[in-house]
Amino acid sequence: MKNETLKILLKRIVSSLVVLFLLITVIFILLRVSPGDPSDKFISPELSPQLIAHVRDSFNLNSSILVQYEAFIVNLCKGDFGISYSYRMPVLSVIIDYLRFTLIFSLVSFAIQIGLGFLLAIISFQKVNGFIDKMFSKLSLVVYAIPSFVIGVFLIYIFSATLNILPSSGLRSFDSADYSFFQSFFDYARHMILPLATLSLGGIAVFYKYLRDNLEDTYNKPFIMNLRANGLDDRTILLKHIIPNAMGPLIAVAGVELGLLFGGALITEVIFGLPGMGRLTINAIFSRDYPLVIGCTFVSGVLVILSNFIADLLKAKIDKRLIKGILN
Numbered sequence: 608m609k610n611e612t613l614k615i616l617l618k619r620i621v622s623s624l625v626v627l628f629l630l631i632t633v634i635f636i637l638l639r640v641s642p643g644d645p646s647d648k649f650i651s652p653e654l655s656p657q658l659i660a661h662v663r664d665s666f667n668l669n670s671s672i673l674v675q676y677e678a679f680i681v682n683l684c685k686g687d688f689g690i691s692y693s694y695r696m697p698v699l700s701v702i703i704d705y706l707r708f709t710l711i712f713s714l715v716s717f718a719i720q721i722g723l724g725f726l727l728a729i730i731s732f733q734k735v736n737g738f739i740d741k742m743f744s745k746l747s748l749v750v751y752a753i754p755s756f757v758i759g760v761f762l763i764y765i766f767s768a769t770l771n772i773l774p775s776s777g778l779r780s781f782d783s784a785d786y787s788f789f790q791s792f793f794d795y796a797r798h799m800i801l802p803l804a805t806l807s808l809g810g811i812a813v814f815y816k817y818l819r820d821n822l823e824d825t826y827n828k829p830f831i832m833n834l835r836a837n838g839l840d841d842r843t844i845l846l847k848h849i850i851p852n853a854m855g856p857l858i859a860v861a862g863v864e865l866g867l868l869f870g871g872a873l874i875t876e877v878i879f880g881l882p883g884m885g886r887l888t889i890n891a892i893f894s895r896d897y898p899l900v901i902g903c904t905f906v907s908g909v910l911v912i913l914s915n916f917i918a919d920l921l922k923a924k925i926d927k928r929l930i931k932g933i934l935n
Contacts, residue, residue, distance in 0.1 A: 619916050619919060623912045623916060626908075626912060627905070627908050627909065627912060630904065630905075630908045631683070631901060631904055631905050631908070632676075634900065634901060634904045635676060635679060635901060636672070636676075638895075638897050638900060638901075639672050639675065639897075640672075679901070683905075686699075688898055688901060688902040688905070689898035689902075690898060691891075691896055691898055691899045691902075692894070692895075692896045692897070692898065692899070693890070693891070693894050693896045693899065694896075694899070698898045698899050698901075698902035699902065701887070701899060701902075702884070702887070702899075702902050702903060702906055704882075705882055705883055705884050705886075705887040706884055706906065708881065708882050708883045709869070709872065709876075709883035709884040709885070710869065712799075712802070712803075712806070712868075712872060712876075712881070712883060713865070713868035713869050713872060714868075715799075715803060716803055716806045716807045716810065716868060716872070717810070717861075717864065717865050717868055719803060719807045719810075719811070720807050720810035720811050720813075720814050720864065721814060721861065723807075723811045723814075723815075724810070724811045724812075724813070724814025724815040724818060725814065725818060727743055727811070727815045727819075728814070728815050728818035728819040728822060729822075729850075730743075731743045731744070731815070731819050732819060732822045732823065732826075735823070743815065743819075744816070744819070746812075747811075747812040747815050747816050748812070748816075750808050750809060750811070750812040751809055751812040751813060751816070753809075754874075755805055755806070755808075755809055755874050755875060756874045756878060758804075758805050758808055758809075759801070759802075759805040759874070759875060759878040759879065760878070762801045762804055762805060763775045763801065763878075766800075766801060767801070773797060773800055773801055774797060774798050774801075775801070775879070776878075776879050776880035777798060777879075777880050777881075778795060778798050778799075778881065778882070779791070779794055779795060779798065780794050780798075801879065802875050802876075802878075802879045802881060805875050805878070805879070806868070806872050806875045810864050810868075813860065813864065814857065814860070814861075814864075817856070817857050817860050818853060818854075818857055821853035821854075821856055821857065822849055822850070822853045824853070825848075825849045825852045825853045826849055828852075830848075831844060831848065831849065834848060855922065858918050858921050858922050859918055859919075859922060861918060862914050862915045862917065862918025862919070862921075863914075863915065863918075865914040865918075866910060866911035866912070866913075866914035866915055867911070869907070869910035869911065869913075869914060872885050873885030873886070873888065873889065877889055884903060884906070884907060887899070887903060888900065888903040888904075888907070891903060
């Protein structure tokens with residue numbers, strides 16, 4: 608079993624490295640072949656041709672794409688993503704400043720999605736084909752079908768523009784410097800309500816639907832009927848047999864969802880003006896900050912791959928039969 612587990616690790620690591628390499632290669636090529644270049648905003652018509660050439664050379668843009676790509680791969684193997692054109696700082700230093708927020712923001716949203724999705728699925732399952740079950744099922748489909756930016760704009764219109772009870776952007780109020788610790792905490796919490804709701808509603812619908820269907824499928828299996836025939840009460844069957852067996856398939860969905868959150872809650876961060884990876888990536892793309900775009904893509908890719916990797920290991924840990932499926 609240890610050899611099989613080791614094979615899983617090696618296979619996943621190799622495949623993940625290949626995927627990551629292809630990802631950053633595609634991004635590198637797309638950036639280089641797209642029109643325009645990052646030196647345009649630093650070049651004035653008043654500059655001499657020699658100075659213009661020097662500016663472009665400082666961005667390493669006068670070399671061919673192959674030469675640029677070779678230098679990029681060599682630096683990447685050294686862990687050097689270069690200097691951000693916009694921030695004049697090492698790319699990794701810029702990313703770390705923004706990554707901390709995205710990690711916390713994503714983990715809190717993920718916990719909300721899992722917790723509420725699980726709770727609603729249990730309530731719905733206990734009222735099978737009842738009013739609550741039907742209402743939750745239809746509502747989950749509607750919420751899942753609505754794009755997150757529509758949800759965000761709708762929430763801002765209702766709670767910020769109309770009711771004026773929640774802030775529409777940022778992390779703190781303008782006068783937060785004068786707040787006490789508890790005032791600052793509640794001010795921060797108020798600013799995070801709408802972004803967390805926007806980011807979490809779609810995930811809650813996904814987790815609810817998957818878990819609700821898995822609970823019903825598990826409930827209809829023969830071994831559950833045998834347990835009931837042996838006299839076990841419904842509560843014991845639900846807690847000790849139905850829920851544990853229904854949670855297994857949900858791990859794959861959780862891995863994908865967490866990876867997407869870690870990759871940058873792009874739309875939510877842009878709508879609410881939050882200092883996260885999504886907003887940083889968008890700004891880097893618009894400013895044609897090549898090193899920063901590559902760095903953001905690399906870090907986001909690592910987080911997505913890592914989340915799915917952990918999910919695969921958990922699935923294999925829960926069900927040993929999956930080891931053979933992963934190896935094949």
